[in-house]
Amino acid sequence: MSLTDLEADASLPAAGEVAAAGPIQGRSPWQLAWARLRRDKAAMISLVVIVLLIVMALIAPLISKWIGYAPAFGDRKLGITEDGLPVGLNGHHPLGTDRLGRDLLVRAVYGARISLIVGLVSTALATILGVVVGAMAGYFGGVVDTVLARFMDVTLSFPYLLFAIALAAAFGASTPLTIFVITFFSWASIGRIVRGQVISIKQREFVEAARSLGASNMRIIFIDVIPNLLAPLIVLATMTIPVAIVFEATLSFLGAGIDPRTPSWGNMLSDATETYQVAWWTLFVPAAFLLITTLAFNILGDAVRDALDPRSERLFAAQKAGRKKKKK
């Protein structure tokens, strides 16, 4: 990833200057990236989907009230057939119910809360940890690097599912434990990338310039190095969120994640294993939510990367042009 090279933007503000007849407006690299991102339709749709999901998660209690069922309430009158099977999509239960007669829409909306919280919090923690450890390893080099880099390698080579199941068995499945497990297994891959980027950035002359001015190591890391990492970090974080969400669903599905009584997409999928042969929607609803969410984050992550790295955009344009030529 060569995302740090935003000075490739050098040509772009100049283009802006030519267009503006009035006062020249300098645009920061972030403004330029945002302008590029806005032109990307798929990214904008994904962004809308993500915002809707967040809104939905926030107003989950309102949705629950509007439908008329609490997430843990098993509706024995209308939610279960006479044979004791889940009911399908109908006016009372828009997305049907599960084997206990609980409303799937309400549960999915509450599940979104868990998924988003776990996804965002563990990504944030993993990013902070990865940046700190990766930056230390890359910047200081030598023994510090050897120790930290090997530690990252060890973390990455852990059998994470075994570890997670063992922890869940020892401490009991809970949300904080899930966040811990996901963070623990995500930070090292971020740390590795950060380390590589820091090693390349610290060779640049502006870091030497800061050193010759007498700047402390911490000042150089936080003021000169990390801001140059923000672009790849944003991309990495957007790409880590869906991974964390799927990770959470996997752990919950195996009973090693969120408390099984709490509605989460993984728990719902787990429940569905007993009923999906007779009631497809019990599997379909949580799976669809999971799919849409991860897809939206992934598309957005890709688009953010393109927006922050103008050269990859140009490469893409060149490929397109090449394809057109071939057609002719």
Place this chain on the structure above:
Amino acid sequence: MSQSGDALVKLEGVYKHFPIKQGIFFKKEIGRVHAVDGVDLEVRRGETLGIVGESGCGKSTLARCITGLHPITKGRILFEGQDIGNKPGKQFRRDVQMIFQDPYGSLNPRRRVGSIIGDPFDIHGTASGAERKRRVQELMELVGLNPEHYNRFPAEFSGGQRQRIGVARALALKPKLIVCDEPVSALDVSIQAQVINLLKDLQDELGLTYIFIAHDLSVVRYVSNRVAVMYLGKIGETADGEELYERPRHPYTNALLSAASVADPDAAEQRDRIVLIGDVPSPINPPSGCRFHPRCPKAQETCVGEVPELIARPGDPADHLTACHFPVEAGEHLARETAAIEQLSTEPTLPSA
């Protein structure tokens, strides 16, 4: 070195070797790059010392040693009589600044110009807030930038303007010495002249001392009071600017000067070009004796075995120092002798090689 009375910087036997390491866990040193290999040098207050030499001769490493960016392997660097050691203090960081070669790489692309130039004030806590902004804008004006461009990013400036930003940053703390590491070699020729004149004007105005590193001989001639010629980590010859250009004693200096382009095409055709044989030997395994002997048209047995001292040769002024056993006499034509003199070797003659 004779008059050390007003020496601002003095280098005494400075060595900088970079170890070459191999291995994954336990790194073993398998060799060393002799980037700077025993340099004695003196920079006087208020002067400009030019350091010339071809790529890879250790000029930039020497510059980074003087500014304390590289800890030195051996020797002493005295700044105002004080040994700076390997951990230079804050005062030294204020007094010695550096201007870098690459105006694109030396400015953080993520930060606005105002905060780049204001960095020294933050780091040394000398000014903040409105005071800092005022001083940054003063500096921008001083180096010929529009102070209203305070909030722009480096990407919005041309190469020459960026180099001016670098100059402004170097001036912020009112330093005594500025080490310019090829400050103009990345710029267009017309811009080069502007930046060089800016540096000269600032020197007159602020009483600065420069160490000016370049491989462009005419630029060095224009800015420098004294010139040192470097070859493979060692100083070959130092003298007052005009003296060195008019009466070069070291064969390498002669070759270097003969290779410089001359504006007059007729004159260019007339003069002798000394074409050296082979490439610069590897600094990992430098030649014995005189570093230049494998390529020197005047080399003899002595040159292979004995390292020539950097001293004033008979007939030279006291501060014209040459590290050569057989310095070039006036009127001697090296170019014609190139073929006549047998090359002793073009490879390093160290026994371990």
